Structure formats: structure tokens, C-alpha cells
Amino acid sequence: MLNLVLFGPPGAGKGTQSEKLIEKYKLVHLSTGDLLRSQIAAGTELGLKAKSLMDQGILVPDEVVIGMIDSKLNENQAAAGFIFDGFPRTVPQAEALDVLLSQYNTAITTMVALVVEEEELTKRLLLRGQTSGRPDDQNESLIRRRVTEYNEKTMPVAGYYEQQGKYVAINGIGEIEAIFGQICDAIEAAAQ
Numbered sequence: 001m002l003n004l005v006l007f008g009p010p011g012a013g014k015g016t017q018s019e020k021l022i023e024k025y026k027l028v029h030l031s032t033g034d035l036l037r038s039q040i041a042a043g044t045e046l047g048l049k050a051k052s053l054m055d056q057g058i059l060v061p062d063e064v065v066i067g068m069i070d071s072k073l074n075e076n077q078a079a080a081g082f083i084f085d086g087f088p089r090t091v092p093q094a095e096a097l098d099v100l101l102s103q104y105n106t107a108i109t110t111m112v113a114l115v116v117e118e119e120e121l122t123k124r125l126l127l128r129g130q131t132s133g134r135p136d137d138q139n140e141s142l143i144r145r146r147v148t149e150y151n152e153k154t155m156p157v158a159g160y161y162e163q164q165g166k167y168v169a170i171n172g173i174g175e176i177e178a179i180f181g182q183i184c185d186a187i188e189a190a191a192q
């Protein structure tokens with residue numbers, strides 16, 4: 001079973017590369033950002049709480065996203081594997097994911113980290129904000145807040161997987177196809 005964590009700051013290309021990876025490897029895509037946005041669109045209580053945090057560029061509480069992932073794993077027990085996109089974003093989320101996967105006798109295979117510096121991230125997200133309608137892509141100070149949140153709370157997750165020998169860093173700047181090729185090479189090398 002191939003279970004991939006696609007890691008990186010906001011705008012690094014996680015969603016973009018996930019779409020290509022699910023097609024190639026027939027994996028189930030679990031994006032906590034997408035799951036939260038669908039709760040917001042459905043107007044659920046969870047969505048209302050998440051929206052006020054997401055609109056400020058702040059992470060939603062661990063127990064909320066862990067609960068969402070738990071139910072998605074349960075719904076997809078026949079999957080060939082998973083891409084975790086935007087999850088885990090804190091060390092407690094990473095620890096909880098290990099426990100959840102162990103219940104299905106599986107584990108994370110590889111974490112692929114897309115490395116992109118802040119100026120490029122800001123440029124990409126402001127560009128996406130012109131068409132995405134996402135409130136969190138609309139202004140530079142909010143994007144910087146998301147990057148700060150990433151640096152403070154999410155970066156330590158890389159060390160968590162590095163200690164397990166599962167961390168691979170890829171340069172996230174360049175042609176989307178070229179980056180995709182490097183990710184596939186990393187996944188296949190790790191599977192050998």
C-alpha cells in the first residue's frame with residue numbers, strides 16, 4: 001500500500017501535484033483544506049467554526065481535522081493507498097495519523113516536501129486569489145500569516161518523518177511536469 005504525505009507551505013503546489021499523483025497511482029486524495037471547504041459550503045457547524053479560523057490564516061484545531069481523516073479512512077478501507085494533502089500540519093496530527101493507520105495495519109510510506117521560498121508563494125497565491133474566490137488568498141498580510149503559521153506549527157512535522165527515514169525534499173520551483181517527474185522518482189525509489 002502506498003501512503004504518501006505531500007508536504008509544503010501554502011501555495012507550494014500540494015493540490016496541483018496531488019491531482020496528477022492520484023491519476024497515476026490511483027490513490028484516494030485526502031485534502032483537509034478541501035474537506036474543510038466542503039463543510040463550509042454545506043453550512044455545517046464544523047464549517048462555520050473552521051471558516052472564521054481559515055479566513056484569518058489560522059490552523060483549525062487538531063481534533064477537528066483528525067476526526068475528518070478518521071472517518072475518511074473508515075469510508076475508504078478498500079483503497080490502494082492515500083495521498084494526504086495538507087495533513088498532518090502539526091506533530092500531534094502526525095502522531096494521530098500513525099495511530100489511525102496502524103488500525104488498518106498500514107503506515108506512511110514517504111513524505112514528499114515541496115520546497116518553495118516565501119516570495120514565490122505569495123506571488124502564486126495572490127494570482128490564484130484573482131480567480132479562486134478563496135478568502136484566504138485575497139491579500140498579502142493574510143498569506144504571510146499563513147506562512148508564519150506554517151513555519152511555527154507545521155515545519156516540525158518534517159523532522160517527525162525525517163526521524164523515521166521517510167522524508168524526501170523536492171524543489172517546488174519550476175515546470176509542474178518536471179516537479180511531478182521528480183516526485184514520482186522519489187516515490188518509486190522509496191518503494192524499492
Ligand code: B4P
Pocket residue numbers: 009010011012013014015016017032033034036053054057058059060061062065085086087088089090093124125127128136146172173174175176179
Ligand atoms: P489548504 O487548502 O491545504 O491550502 P494551501 O496550503 O493554500 O495549499 P494548496 O494545496 O491549495 O495550494 P497549491 O500549493 O497546490 O489549506 C487552507 C487552510 O485550511 C489552512 O490555512 C488552514 O486554516 C486550514 N487547514 C487545512 N488543513 C489543515 C490541517 N491539517 N490542520 C489545521 N488546519 C488546516 O497551489 C497554489 C497555487 O500555486 C495554485 O494557483 C497553483 O496553480 C500554483 N502552482 C502550483 N505549482 C506551481 C508551479 N510549479 N509553478 C507555478 N505555480 C504553481
